[in-house]
Structures are given as C-alpha cells and as structure tokens.
Amino acid sequence: MHSEIKEILISEEEIQAKCKEIGAQLTEEYEGKFPLAIGVLKGAMPFMGDLLKRVETHLEMDFMDVSSYEGMRSSGEVKIEKDLNTQVEGRDLLIIEDIIDSGLTLSYLVDLFKYRKAKSIKIVTLLDKPTGRTSHIKADIIGFEVPDEFVVGYGLDYDEKYRNLPYIGVLKPEVYGG
Ligand code: 5GP
Ligand code: MG
Ligand code: MG
Numbered sequence: 001m002h003s004e005i006k007e008i009l010i011s012e013e014e015i016q017a018k019c020k021e022i023g024a025q026l027t028e029e030y031e032g033k034f035p036l037a038i039g040v041l042k043g044a045m046p047f048m049g050d051l052l053k054r055v056e057t058h059l060e061m062d063f064m065d066v067s068s069y070e071g072m073r074s075s076g077e078v079k080i081e082k083d084l085n086t087q088v089e090g091r092d093l094l095i096i097e098d099i100i101d102s103g104l105t106l107s108y109l110v111d112l113f114k115y116r117k118a119k120s121i122k123i124v125t126l127l128d129k130p131t132g133r134t135s136h137i138k139a140d141i142i143g144f145e146v147p148d149e150f151v152v153g154y155g156l157d158y159d160e161k162y163r164n165l166p167y168i169g170v171l172k173p174e175v176y177g178g
Helices: 012-029 045-052 104-115 173-177
Strands: 005-010 036-041 060-068 078-082 092-100 120-128 141-145 168-171
Touching (some): 012 120, 078 104, 104 120, 168 173
Parallel strands (some): 036 092
Antiparallel strands (some): 005 168, 060 078
C-alpha cells in the first residue's frame, strides 16, 4: 500500500506532536467544563482518537456522519447519515474534522448546532485547504495547512482506502488511473 504513495506531506511524528500541542490548548480552554466532542465520520476518527488522548479535562464523545447530496455540492445541502445520540442544547461543542475544503459540510453543521441551541461551538480540524473555500467557515484550531492537492491517509480516503495510513500523503497519479 505504501508503494502507492508518491510523497509524504505530514509525517506520523509531526501529527502526533501536533495532537499533543492542540491537546494542551484544549485542556486549558475547557478546564472545569464538560465539552461534547463531536467527530465527523469517517475521516476524523484517527485524529479524534489521538487528539482527545491529550486532553486532560472530562469530556463526552459523540459522532455524526454527513454526506453532501450528489451533484449538489455547491448548494451546501447536506444529508445526515447518522445523527448525534446526545442533546446539544446548552453544551460546549468541539467539532472535530479531518479537513476543511469548501467548508460547506461544517457550515451546515454549525448552523444545525446553533439551531439546536448549543452554548458554544468550536471547530478543530487537522487539515485546512484554504484555496478550496466557498463558504465563510473558519476553524478555531488548525493542525496543518495543505496545498490544493488531493491528500490521503490518517482518516482521509480515496475510494475508501488509505484511511489507515499513519501519515498524510499524496497518491501516485497511476493509482487514480486504475
Ligand atoms: P467540504 O469542506 O468541502 O464540505 O468537505 C470536506 C470533506 O471533503 C472532507 O471531510 C473530506 O471527506 C473531503 N475532502 C476534501 N478534500 C479532501 C482531500 O484532499 N482528500 C480527501 N481524501 N478528502 C477530501
Ligand atoms: Mg470530514
Ligand atoms: Mg472521502
């Protein structure tokens, strides 16, 4: 599988160091609170696991799975595949994402959680691709900025593969061809 990777953009060590750094920041920000950490499936799963191990306050975890309607990406219309099991009213929310590209998914989620009367909403994303942005959304905490290239690994897939790589990389062009 690793032979299909052209280049490693962010190494396993860099990711782990970043999780430690952001974890310390979140520990301070949520001291004495009981935030609800919301992982956006499936891509945020490895990041959520490694990051939250580094947060030293009590917190609750839940997951949400959303998909953009086929052919309607630009409208920002998003379908909920799996909703939360937790009430968000009055809660401090920490949304955890793998990557923000257009920002439409997150913009939908933030509106939804505001409607559901969350007390506060923070977004942490491992990766940010600012060149892809078509909505106003901005993460509160960003791990790494990436160029306008399709990246895989550490939760991010191509055709459901490569999520289990411990680093972020770029595929060899022939992988897309086959
Ligand atoms: P958006 O911000 O455009 O609403 O959507 C972000 C989602 O698109 C991410 O959660 C991810 O699933 C997918 N995505 C965006 N850029 C990339 C990329 O470079 N690689 C992969 N594997 N997925 C991406
Ligand atoms: Mg995602
Ligand atoms: Mg995907």
